[in-house]
Amino acid sequence: MIILRTVMTAPLSFFASTDTGTTLNRFSQDMNLVDIEMPPGVLEVGAQIVIVTVQAVLMCLSARYLAVCMPFVLFIMYVLQKFYPRTSRQLRLLDLEAKAPLYSHFVETLDGLVTIRVCGWSRAFEQLNAGLLEASQKPIYLLYCLQRWLALVLDLTVAGLMVVLMILFVKLRGTIDPGFAGIALVNMSGFSTSLTLLIKAWTMLETSMGAISRIRAFAAQTPSENRSGEDQMLPLAWPQHGSIEFTGLSAGYIPEVPVLKDLTLRVLPGQKIGICGPSGSGKSSIIATLFRMLEISSGKISIDGLDISHVDRDNLRMHINAIPQDAFFFKGNIRENLDPFARFHDGERKRALQKVQLWSVLEAREGLDTPADADIFSHGQRQLFCLARAILHPSKVVVLDECTSSVDLVTEELMQRIIREEFEHCTIIAVAHRLDTIMDFDMIATLRAGRLVEFDTPVALMARNSAFKKLYKSR
Numbered sequence: 001m002i003i004l005r006t007v008m009t010a011p012l013s014f015f016a017s018t019d020t021g022t023t024l025n026r027f028s029q030d031m032n033l034v035d036i037e038m039p040p041g042v043l044e045v046g047a048q049i050v051i052v053t054v055q056a057v058l059m060c061l062s063a064r065y066l067a068v069c070m071p072f073v074l075f076i077m078y079v080l081q082k083f084y085p086r087t088s089r090q091l092r093l094l095d096l097e098a099k100a101p102l103y104s105h106f107v108e109t110l111d112g113l114v115t116i117r118v119c120g121w122s123r124a125f126e127q128l129n130a131g132l133l134e135a136s137q138k139p140i141y142l143l144y145c146l147q148r149w150l151a152l153v154l155d156l157t158v159a160g161l162m163v164v165l166m167i168l169f170v171k172l173r174g175t176i177d178p179g180f181a182g183i184a185l186v187n188m189s190g191f192s193t194s195l196t197l198l199i200k201a202w203t204m205l206e207t208s209m210g211a212i213s214r215i216r217a218f219a220a221q222t223p224s225e226n227r228s229g230e231d232q233m234l235p236l237a238w239p240q241h242g243s244i245e246f247t248g249l250s251a252g253y254i255p256e257v258p259v260l261k262d263l264t265l266r267v268l269p270g271q272k273i274g275i276c277g278p279s280g281s282g283k284s285s286i287i288a289t290l291f292r293m294l295e296i297s298s299g300k301i302s303i304d305g306l307d308i309s310h311v312d313r314d315n316l317r318m319h320i321n322a323i324p325q326d327a328f329f330f331k332g333n334i335r336e337n338l339d340p341f342a343r344f345h346d347g348e349r350k351r352a353l354q355k356v357q358l359w360s361v362l363e364a365r366e367g368l369d370t371p372a373d374a375d376i377f378s379h380g381q382r383q384l385f386c387l388a389r390a391i392l393h394p395s396k397v398v399v400l401d402e403c404t405s406s407v408d409l410v411t412e413e414l415m416q417r418i419i420r421e422e423f424e425h426c427t428i429i430a431v432a433h434r435l436d437t438i439m440d441f442d443m444i445a446t447l448r449a450g451r452l453v454e455f456d457t458p459v460a461l462m463a464r465n466s467a468f469k470k471l472y473k474s475r
Helices: 002-008 012-017 020-062 064-111 113-118 122-171 178-221 283-290 313-318 334-338 346-355 359-363 379-392 409-422 458-463 467-473
Strands: 244-252 260-267 272-276 295-303 321-323 397-401 427-431 443-448 451-456
Touching: 002 020, 002 178, 020 064, 020 178, 064 113, 064 122, 064 178, 113 122, 122 178, 244 283, 260 283, 260 295, 260 451, 272 283, 283 295, 283 397, 283 427, 321 379, 334 346, 334 379, 346 359, 346 379, 379 409, 443 458, 443 467, 451 458, 451 467, 458 467
Parallel strands: 272 427, 272 443, 321 397, 397 427
Antiparallel strands: 244 260, 244 295, 443 451
């Protein structure tokens, strides 16, 4: 829960600078050590301490002169405890770090599987995966070698004790009872195994405790996107009008390196604004800043006259409607994915799906109880499902982040028609990939290198030698 809360509240700069595999490791390896390895480790350490103590006592009682050797055994155990756990702990950490590139490559391969197959890169990716897999196994191989060394040292130590014990039996054969001698030999034969298990269990327990320490350090050192002073809560009906004003806005993943530079833009209530520009011009950055994903270094954003830099970020995002470029599904059924907060009844959910022409697909299955597997929808239908979510959660401000860029023309026409009908009186800010989709908008903003180049009506921009006209002609 601590890791999930930390990651969920981390700023966007954290994900830009942290490898995916490293973050994934937090949820896999560290949690595996804490939840699976540590509980039996505690029991194993306690059990082995009792077993070793009982075996040592029985050996000393059976052959009293053997007690003289016990300080030497304790000294060897002390040396091993100083050396082995420290080395084993470092190898465990190296094992965690070595698996991070493998996890990253695996996740990236899954995300780009279609592209890899189309381009014929399967063999190259298999070889890269094999190399990363081999590199990730080196620390664990060295750990196994270290464990064999530990077993060898302890076996030699116990072998020395058995030699001493046999010498005592021979020298003192008239004074030592044969039954006691047998008890001492039997306990001595298992003493090495018990010592090995004790040190291994102790090391595993230390490693698991180290995982807890890493989790606590991760939670303490990872910055949170929630800043002091950002605690204002919004009323349920906000925004009432939908006016948006960017005033001298500079923002970026980190405040010192702005992506948007001195952006001033005013959007009137109910206006449809298209945002366009070449790749890297800052189109998506405007959207991210509006949702407070990017850090504002100077200037401000006002919605209905309210400076959003003082508003709780999660609360702000719940009051702005968004249709993303990539559809997102979480585990559950269609009802839960369509209405995660259970604000509406099934009739309203059904009507939203009917408007985007998806109800017939779901009705043939289990209706709203259909498991929310993205495979039941085509790519275009997944985008329509996102549109149904937006219809079900109305807001005066609607953000479209290239939501029709990767769908077929028929689906795009359907989505555009639904957007114009359902959000007719809303303020729409749309990042456009296909410029034809924003030709009937009220205003168009053209960006270049994070700066606003021009802001005018589509007719006015096409009537002169504008940057928008050049961009439109170059498609």
